[in-house]
Amino acid sequence: MSTAARPATTARGEWARRPLTRRDVRVDVVIAVSLLALGSLTAVLALVVVDGGGPHGSGVAETLGWLVALCAPVTLRRRFPVLVMVVVSAVVVGAELRGYPDELAPSIAEFLVVFTANAWAVSRRRALVWSVVVTGLLFALLSLSVAGRASGSGDDGVGPVVASVVYSVVFNALFFVGAIYFGRSTRVSAARLHALERAGVDLRAAQEVVADQAIDEERSRIARELHDVVAHNVAVISIQAGAARRTLDRPDVARGALSAVESTARTTIDELERMLTVLRTRDGSCAGPTGLDGLPQLVDDTRRLGLDVRYGVDGRPGELPESVGATLYRVAQEALTNTLKHAGASAADVRLRYGDRTVSIEVTDDGRGGPCDPGDDAAGSAGGSGLGQRGMRERVDLHGGELQVGPLPRGGYRVRAVLPVATCSEPPPTAP
Numbered sequence: 001m002s003t004a005a006r007p008a009t010t011a012r013g014e015w016a017r018r019p020l021t022r023r024d025v026r027v028d029v030v031i032a033v034s035l036l037a038l039g040s041l042t043a044v045l046a047l048v049v050v051d052g053g054g055p056h057g058s059g060v061a062e063t064l065g066w067l068v069a070l071c072a073p074v075t076l077r078r079r080f081p082v083l084v085m086v087v088v089s090a091v092v093v094g095a096e097l098r099g100y101p102d103e104l105a106p107s108i109a110e111f112l113v114v115f116t117a118n119a120w121a122v123s124r125r126r127a128l129v130w131s132v133v134v135t136g137l138l139f140a141l142l143s144l145s146v147a148g149r150a151s152g153s154g155d156d157g158v159g160p161v162v163a164s165v166v167y168s169v170v171f172n173a174l175f176f177v178g179a180i181y182f183g184r185s186t187r188v189s190a191a192r193l194h195a196l197e198r199a200g201v202d203l204r205a206a207q208e209v210v211a212d213q214a215i216d217e218e219r220s221r222i223a224r225e226l227h228d229v230v231a232h233n234v235a236v237i238s239i240q241a242g243a244a245r246r247t248l249d250r251p252d253v254a255r256g257a258l259s260a261v262e263s264t265a266r267t268t269i270d271e272l273e274r275m276l277t278v279l280r281t282r283d284g285s286c287a288g289p290t291g292l293d294g295l296p297q298l299v300d301d302t303r304r305l306g307l308d309v310r311y312g313v314d315g316r317p318g319e320l321p322e323s324v325g326a327t328l329y330r331v332a333q334e335a336l337t338n339t340l341k342h343a344g345a346s347a348a349d350v351r352l353r354y355g356d357r358t359v360s361i362e363v364t365d366d367g368r369g370g371p372c373d374p375g376d377d378a379a380g381s382a383g384g385s386g387l388g389q390r391g392m393r394e395r396v397d398l399h400g401g402e403l404q405v406g407p408l409p410r411g412g413y414r415v416r417a418v419l420p421v422a423t424c425s426e427p428p429p430t431a432p
Contacts, residue, residue, distance in 0.1 A: 022079055031112070032074040037172060039067045046101035066095040070109050077116045082130050085117040087429040089134040093141045110138075111179045117185025121191075128180070135176040166230070171432030220311050224391040233268040235337050237261050239305050260304070291325030292352070295332060299350055301335050308347040309336070315354030324419055327395045328352070331403075335363035335415035342367075360418040392417065 041061050069091045073084045092106045100106065114131055141255040244257035268368035299311040320328075332350055339345050345367030353360045389405055392415070401419035408414050 015137050024070040024078060025075075028075050028077055032071045032126075035074060035105060035109060035112075036067060036071040038108075039071065039102065040064065042104045043067060043100075055126075062098065063100060066091065066098065066100050066107060070095065070106060074109060074112065078120050081117040082127055083129060085113040085134060088113045090140060093138060095142065108176065111175060114179035114185040115186075116175060118180050119186040123188065124184070127182075131176070131180050136174070139173075220394065224394060226393055230268060230272070233271070233342050234262045236301065236305060239270075239340065240264065291322055291329055293318060293325075294329055294351065295350070298329070298333055298336065302340065302348075305340060307336075307340060307345065309349045309350060310348070311352075313352045313354070317352070317354050319361060320421060323357065324399060324421055327399060327419065328359065328399075328417065331392050331415065331417045332361050332363055332397060334388045334389075338369060339363070339365045339413070357420055358418050361418060361419050362414065362416040363394075364408065364414045365412050366411075374391055 025300060044060075047060060047063065070088060073087045074089075088109055092110050095106060114134070117127045117131060152227075187296045207237065240257045240260040243255045244261065246251040296311065299309045303309045334352070336348065339348050345365035347366040351364075352363045355360065392405070393403050396417050396419065399419045401417060403418075404414070404416040406414065
């Protein structure tokens, strides 16, 4: 008998054993046939010993009939556990009253069906109630049978009768209580196994969800990094290539523009290589290839493209975590790239401000802009729909900061990112 079978769930959500398999059916048939063979042997031996066939004993044919009636239901013990327990108990009582000569096979069969009822029945309460009812009836009937045998044996006095009844009650009490206990213990073990299996399924499902989320986040991270690395430099290359095309009649000017294209392309390749190195790291802990120390160079490169860019630092500057510096740099880079590509501006201002517990970067320009609702700026709701602005917002949100993007009331455009940081003490380099 297998007690570690996988459990299932009933239609009402109650725990139950899983459906029987062909192997389970074969095992029950083997147990029934083995019990029949054992019972036949012990019954024949008992008939020989007691010389059955008298008025108080059953004959060979009747004995075999009771034995078949006892063993046949065992083949269905796990399919109809409570019903089989009731039927086998009734057969045991009938066989005992008819003087069945052997007690071994009936005892084994009764223990087996009581155990199975408490281990396999759909309802634990129903199995326990019927087990108690069957046990009580068997106690009463078997005690009467023992008392009748003792009184009919010719012994004087009530001592042997009482001793026989007490012995029968104690023996059967231990017998039936043990069957009920082990059956219910097996059921509890199977229920715990069911809970562990369900927890394992839920854990695997949660791991799949986490893995999918990690993949999505990694894809977003790669897309953001690619955009940050490529967008600004490609914009510079495009502007310089256009300048070279327009000045082909002036070789010196065109040569300078083409040199800028070459230099920017090499810079882009270097940054891509550094970014791929970061993405290949096991923990991805690298903050990025450039931080606040790259702001002066960024401003200088943008200024060479014809945009008048001013750069300043307000407050008490100091050392910042690399991830914060990289985020501020990328925000400034994206803002200046958008100014070059879309704003048609002639001037821009990059302002780095240090507060007591915050640091912010603000980029404003005098390009195309329009009136906006004053509440938009405060709410930070003017975020763009492009990948660049989404990337800025994701970076800022990662640090628990705030991003404000939108047109200024008097024209122009502003990008402002505020990040919470601890106090710091070392100033970054200033623009030339």
